[in-house]
Amino acid sequence: MPALTAKLSPSVDFIGAFDPKIRTFDIIMKTANGSSYNSYVVRGSAGVAIMDTVKKEFSKDFFLRLESLCKYEEILYIVLHHLEPDHSGALEELMLRAPQAKLIISGRAVLMLKGIIKSDVAFETANTGKIISLGDKTIEFLSTPFLHWPDTMSSYLHEEKILFSGDVFGSHYYDERLFDDEVGDFSYAFKYYYDHIMRPFKQYVLQALNLYSRFDIVTIAPLHGPILRTNPQYYIDKYEEWSSEAKFRKHTFGKKMLSVFYMSSYDNTHTMAKKIMEGADSIEGIVASMYDLASLDESNMVDLLEESDAVIIGSPTINGDAVKPAWDLLACMAYLESQGKIGAAFGSYGWTGEAPEMLHDRMRWLKFRLPVKPIKIKLIPTKEELEDCFAFGVEVAEITMGKMVEMEI
Amino acid sequence: MVSVYLKNDNIKVNVKTGKSMREIARKSGASMEFGCRVGDCSTCIAKIVHGADLLNPINDKELLAIKAIGSKEENLRLMCQCIVEADEGEIEISYFF
Ligand SMILES: Cc1cc2nc3c(=O)[nH]c(=O)nc-3n(C[C@H](O)[C@H](O)[C@H](O)COP(=O)(O)O)c2cc1C
Ligand code: FES
Ligand SMILES: [Fe+2]
Ligand SMILES: [Fe+2]
Numbered sequence: 001m002p003a004l005t006a007k008l009s010p011s012v013d014f015i016g017a018f019d020p021k022i023r024t025f026d027i028i029m030k031t032a033n034g035s036s037y038n039s040y041v042v043r044g045s046a047g048v049a050i051m052d053t054v055k056k057e058f059s060k061d062f063f064l065r066l067e068s069l070c071k072y073e074e075i076l077y078i079v080l081h082h083l084e085p086d087h088s089g090a091l092e093e094l095m096l097r098a099p100q101a102k103l104i105i106s107g108r109a110v111l112m113l114k115g116i117i118k119s120d121v122a123f124e125t126a127n128t129g130k131i132i133s134l135g136d137k138t139i140e141f142l143s144t145p146f147l148h149w150p151d152t153m154s155s156y157l158h159e160e161k162i163l164f165s166g167d168v169f170g171s172h173y174y175d176e177r178l179f180d181d182e183v184g185d186f187s188y189a190f191k192y193y194y195d196h197i198m199r200p201f202k203q204y205v206l207q208a209l210n211l212y213s214r215f216d217i218v219t220i221a222p223l224h225g226p227i228l229r230t231n232p233q234y235y236i237d238k239y240e241e242w243s244s245e246a247k248f249r250k251h252t253f254g255k256k257m258l259s260v261f262y263m264s265s266y267d268n269t270h271t272m273a274k275k276i277m278e279g280a281d282s283i284e285g286i287v288a289s290m291y292d293l294a295s296l297d298e299s300n301m302v303d304l305l306e307e308s309d310a311v312i313i314g315s316p317t318i319n320g321d322a323v324k325p326a327w328d329l330l331a332c333m334a335y336l337e338s339q340g341k342i343g344a345a346f347g348s349y350g351w352t353g354e355a356p357e358m359l360h361d362r363m364r365w366l367k368f369r370l371p372v373k374p375i376k377i378k379l380i381p382t383k384e385e386l387e388d389c390f391a392f393g394v395e396v397a398e399i400t401m402g403k404m405v406e407m408e409i
Numbered sequence: 410m411v412s413v414y415l416k417n418d419n420i421k422v423n424v425k426t427g428k429s430m431r432e433i434a435r436k437s438g439a440s441m442e443f444g445c446r447v448g449d450c451s452t453c454i455a456k457i458v459h460g461a462d463l464l465n466p467i468n469d470k471e472l473l474a475i476k477a478i479g480s481k482e483e484n485l486r487l488m489c490q491c492i493v494e495a496d497e498g499e500i501e502i503s504y505f506f
Contacts, residue, residue, distance in 0.1 A: 107476075107477040107478050107479045108451065108477065108478060110477050111449060111450070111451075111477070125477065125479070127479040143479075150451070150452075338440075339440055339442070340417070340440065341440075364435070364438070367440050367442050368440060369418050369420075369438060369439065369440040370438035371418075371420065371437075371438045372438075399419075402419060403419075404419045404420070404421060405418075405419065405420045405421070405437070405438075406420075406421040406422075406423070407420070407421075407422055407423070407437060408410070408422070408423040408424070409422055409423075409424055409428070409432070409433065409436045409437065
């Protein structure tokens with residue numbers, strides 16, 4: 001392999017590694033075009049900073065590139081914007097080779113560092129506003145947590161207007177031409193990366209964009225895929241648009257969405273669902289709707305869940321469990337923010353009836369608010385039981401509209 | 410009874426002295442988030458809007474976690490380390506701020 005490096009600006013070079021063969025990333029992502037682990041060297045009059053490393057298996061390429069541009073003794077700082085192993089894989093070795101270098105990580109990364117490097121190493125932490133100097137070059141740090149781990153941060157090189165954004169604005173897209181104006185069409189990979197990695201953290205994306213907006217950005221240097229230098233604002237605008245677009249109905253009609261998802265074999269859970277929906281829909285400000293899980297695609301599930309302020313799930317108990325589509329629905333929460341959503345569960349059963357309780361429990365782990373106990377009904381609901389279902393719908397809807405819950409425990 | 414108001418969830422829970430915030434969160438259905446439950450991960454960090462003195466005193470793990478996060482907010486606590494110690498009064502808690 002040639003020790004290929006690439007210049008972003010007079011004092012910044014790419015020294016990352018290419019992984020053309022990878023086809024699945026982090027278990028959850030398909031990577032048809034492979035990927036890259038981007039790392040950069042910044043040169044100042046007093047010495048250099050290394051911005052992130054690469055996945056361990058690719059250390060050799062990384063060190064070759066690094067050595068073609070600087071000596072280990074020149075390294076003043078090693079900055080890790082994110083400790084995930086795809087970027088911290090060569091850290092331990094780099095610190096051995098450059099023992100004088102100061103490691104810089106975010107405050108939230110401190111406890112993680114111990115889990116990544118098993119030996120004790122010296123480090124400094126950075127929060128928004130911290131500045132390091134390389135002589136004639138100045139790097140300012142920005143705290144941008146949860147994008148997509150608690151520890152993530154970004155930094156900005158003032159003199160050359162480069163934003164080191166971490167995984168933000170990344171794409172799994174291998175192309176050695178490297179710059180957005182020279183590589184192939186990576187737009188699908190840019191969106192796919194956002195959808196799978198950033199979408200659960202929309203509020204944090206918006207916070208980060210707000211911090212970025214303080215700076216004049218000429219080049220965005222992310223940790224994966226093409227370096228964005230043609231029109232960085234285009235990519236920033238995309239992130240802004242995608243992070244703001246949920247809750248269309250809430251913003252347009254001022255209503256809150258309550259969705260009842262159910263599955264039913266002999267119509268009992270379905271009958272309950274109808275009554276719960278009726279009850280919920282009777283509350284001013286709520287639009288309640290019902291969806292049969294038997295025929296919802298995953299992408300529809302994700303969109304519906306995202307739009308819903310309250311999610312009520314109904315499943316019969318089958319062989320001591322809730323039905324698979326109900327679990328599939330909840331598995332979609334991996335792509336979404338759940339904080340702040342109201343949840344509730346119900347279902348008809350024959351003799352054990354654990355499904356509603358199990359769904360309720362799972363929703364608790366997913367950080368739903370669960371102010372109402374699950375409701376289960378033995379086989380065919382009676383008229384009185386259907387009134388309970390109506391009241392259940394009313395209660396969940398009222399709480400969704402802001403009714404305070406008071407209790408004693 | 411101490412009244413614990415969980416602001417983000419709009420839930421008011423009346424509890425006797427000795428109740429842990431973990432139990433209060435779980436039993437009330439609040440969406441307060443916990444991770445390790447032993448004070449290591451900072452997931453459960455929250456702000457005591459008022460009534461901080463009605464809880465047990467802050468411990469070393471919490472001080473360390475708050476320092477690491479570098480926030481200038483006052484009265485931050487790790488919810489997994491908090492217990493209601495008073496008999497009377499009102500506490501208000503706000504999480505994910
Ligand atoms: C996309 C992604 C999301 C993650 N989310 C969490 C999380 O929410 N909580 C957590 O404790 N760890 C999380 N992790 C960290 C992994 O659990 C951790 O890296 C683990 O060591 C991976 O184990 P493995 O090597 O068996 O895959 C996440 C990792 C990735 C890649
Ligand atoms: S849950 Fe980890 S610190 Fe409280
Ligand atoms: Fe990552
Ligand atoms: Fe990454």
